[in-house]
Amino acid sequence: MSNITSRSDFGIQFSSRLVARRKECQLSQERLADMIGVQRETISKYEQGRTIPDLLFLINASKALTCSYEYLLGESEYVKPQYKDIEEMLGLSKKSIVTLEQLTMVLRSNFVGRPDLIDTINKLIESTGYNEHYRKDNATIASTGRVFSPGLLNMINDYLLYDTDSASFSIQNMMRGKQITRNVEVNADTVSNILLLDINKFLVDLREDDEYKIRRSERRTEHNQYQKRVRKEKHKGDNK
Numbered sequence: 001m002s003n004i005t006s007r008s009d010f011g012i013q014f015s016s017r018l019v020a021r022r023k024e025c026q027l028s029q030e031r032l033a034d035m036i037g038v039q040r041e042t043i044s045k046y047e048q049g050r051t052i053p054d055l056l057f058l059i060n061a062s063k064a065l066t067c068s069y070e071y072l073l074g075e076s077e078y079v080k081p082q083y084k085d086i087e088e089m090l091g092l093s094k095k096s097i098v099t100l101e102q103l104t105m106v107l108r109s110n111f112v113g114r115p116d117l118i119d120t121i122n123k124l125i126e127s128t129g130y131n132e133h134y135r136k137d138n139a140t141i142a143s144t145g146r147v148f149s150p151g152l153l154n155m156i157n158d159y160l161l162y163d164t165d166s167a168s169f170s171i172q173n174m175m176r177g178k179q180i181t182r183n184v185e186v187n188a189d190t191v192s193n194i195l196l197l198d199i200n201k202f203l204v205d206l207r208e209d210d211e212y213k214i215r216r217s218e219r220r221t222e223h224n225q226y227q228k229r230v231r232k233e234k235h236k237g238d239n240k
Contacts, residue, residue: 012049013073013074014046014049014052014053014072014073014074015046015047015048015049017071017072017073017074018043018046018047018061018065018072019047021065021067021071021072021079022043022047022065025065025066027064027065029043029044029047032061032064032065035060035064036057036060036061036064037060038057058072058073067079
């Protein structure tokens with residue numbers, strides 16, 4: 001959390017965050033102004049620290065820039081409010097969560113369209129039974145048919161500890177009897193190709209499951225509409 005001691009400090013903190021986040025979102029001042037419903041000059045004044053934002057602007061700006069207003073104010077290091085919830089739930093560091101987002105983005109070609117990345121992480125958590133205790137034994141692996149189930153993110157965190165340059169450890173050794181390490185700082189270079197392939201497969205499974213649910217819902221809707229038409233025709237016939 002920042003240490004804002006004056007109105008001037010507040011203006012500097014807010015303006016720098018506003019500029020940085022706007023550029024991260026690849027928005028021009030004009031485009032951001034249109035999204036919020038203000039003049040471009042207003043955005044320029046905020047970014048120069050010449051004007052202190054009111055509450056309405058903060059709310060609209062945070063929505064347009066998909067970030068928390070606490071982040072814009074310099075009161076939080078979390079761009080998205082969900083980051084803190086995920087970190088507290090999983091024990092993953094912010095950097096680890098961002099890495100998982102980046103990995104999901106790389107693999108998004110396996111999806112129809114582009115899913116919300118945070119929702120995808122939530123889905124990984126829910127679909128793999130995060131609260132179940134992970135038993136690192138062959139029986140679990142054999143019974144599930146998938147090495148990373150249950151507790152996929154727990155094991156991703158384990159894998160992120162794996163040093164690909166070290167010959168003294170193997171992936172198998174990392175998976176045997178090792179306690180989950182919390183708040184691990186990672187980067188994408190430490191993630192093995194095997195992990196990426198398994199995440200890829202899991203995300204494809206999620207996509208196919210979603211597509212199946214959509215198709216099933218569409219078929220159910222079509223069936224209901226057909227039944228309504230049949231009942232309507234029958235009703236007409238009865239009235240003749």
